[in-house]
Amino acid sequence: MPRPRVSNLELLLKIPWWVSAALGFFAFAALRWGLPVCAGDFNAGNQFWGCSTYPACKGTRT
Numbered sequence: 001m002p003r004p005r006v007s008n009l010e011l012l013l014k015i016p017w018w019v020s021a022a023l024g025f026f027a028f029a030a031l032r033w034g035l036p037v038c039a040g041d042f043n044a045g046n047q048f049w050g051c052s053t054y055p056a057c058k059g060t061r062t
Contacts (some may be wrong), residue, residue, distance in 0.1 A: 012020055 012023075
């Protein structure tokens with residue numbers, strides 16, 4: 001007998017709350033910092049790696 005299909009919403013409702021919170025944090029981080037970096041806005045990563053890492057902002061950090 002095949003297993004019944006479980007939707008993603010049902011799965012999120014059944015897992016512990018802290019797993020949902022962690023998934024929400026990673027989704028936020030991916031949208032907030034990951035997408036701009038992938039889109040070519042290299043200044044979005046400055047708060048993590050420092051401005052001197054990127055050629056676009058050379059000389060702006062003292």
